Amino acid sequence: MRPYTADFGYGCNMGYYGSGWDDEHLASAISKAGGQTIRVTLPDQFLDKWGWQARQAAFDHHTTNLGLRELVCFVGEPSAEHRDQTVYPGCRESSKLFANLYEPIWLADSTVNPRNYYAAYVYRLTQTYGKHIRFWEVVNEPDFITDVSNKEWLERAPRPAETTNTLAPIYHYIRTLRITWEIVKKYCPEDYVTPGGLGYAEYLDALLRYTDNPVAAPLRPNFRPEAGRISTWWTTMCTPRTTCAGAICCTPASTTCATPTTPPLSCCATRPSSRPCCTSTASTAKPTPKSTSSSRKPTLAAAPPSGATAPMRCSATSA
Structure with missing residues (x-):
């Protein structure tokens, strides 16, 4: 992408x-x-x-x-x-x-x-x-x-x-x-x-x-649990961060990355104790319910301004 x-x-x-x-x-x-x-x-x-x-x-x-x-x-x-x-x-x-x-x-x-x-x-x-x-x-x-x-x-x-x-x-x-x-x-x-x-x-x-298949194989066959957990937390838990061979490491850029191990994932060869590697430990925190905006309703359009046209950016192909 x-x-x-x-x-x-x-x-x-x-x-x-x-x-x-x-x-x-x-x-x-x-x-x-x-x-x-x-x-x-x-x-x-x-x-x-x-x-x-x-x-x-x-x-x-x-x-x-x-x-x-x-x-x-x-x-x-x-x-x-x-x-x-x-x-x-x-x-x-x-x-x-x-x-x-x-x-x-x-x-x-x-x-x-x-x-x-x-x-x-x-x-x-x-x-x-x-x-x-x-x-x-x-x-x-x-x-x-x-x-x-x-x-x-x-x-x-x-x-x-x-x-x-x-x-x-x-x-x-x-x-x-x-x-x-x-x-x-x-x-x-x-x-x-x-x-x-x-x-x-x-x-x-x-x-x-999971996949969109609810019957035959709902769980992704090549899914690594630690990979999913990491992706949900690394952006909030790790600063600064570097990437080595596809692994996310919460280390200074100069630190060498090691091969990822089993959960809890540890991908740092060395690191300051104040900057731990990404783990899923924060996932046990109690969520705070948030208000939904689902009740918002779109409003009807007023008459368009004279000569108003938008630049084409997306092709309109008939099917």
Whole structure:
């Protein structure tokens, strides 16, 4: 994957702030305050109700008139027709993910399969709004939990009832990541696909362990537990850091790295006692529940400014 090398951009998370504040006014205020980007959303249930062109004028305003760049867009929230109606064990309502996720993504002629509702939704997003978007976040806060300890996710998969923003097996969420990646990388190859606003390292650990196959081989056959644990903690526990033969070492740049051993991972030949190597010891900390922004609703678009057009960055290929 191409590394992201652009400068850090200050921005704001869009949302619902009461009457009189639509996204255009909010984006203008953010731009005047010095912001360079925004995080928006294009839910399937919203576009199904208001039409696929409902946000076109707003997005043109954001990128062309205001010059906002590298927009982040989180996707998901299926319409009633496209929602998986399965009520998974422990849940009080049906899944919040799409139905037909395991239908083939592509047809024999390399076009998107319309029976895969989520694939068809993401494809249509790339064609309608892709030129404005750089980062595609899949589901807002998929790991959100309420009053549940998630340390057990280091040893097992999160249960559907424990992830209230999906209410579905984690394999299904991984499937949505895979579908998004395949379609975005075909039609908007310079863009990035990412989980949507993770708050817990334990969930990332599970994402690294499992695949989108819930039956045959849910656990990655070549997965090393210590590799997943390291990836969730090294960025916060190790400063400075160096990399040697693929191993992350919490040592000064001049220190020689040794071969990684079994957990707890130790990849430093020598190190100051005040700068320990990465381990998963911090994973036992009790998580602090965070508030969810899932209730935020996008606002309707105002009329586009005269002559507003956005520069094409993502090809619009018909299927």
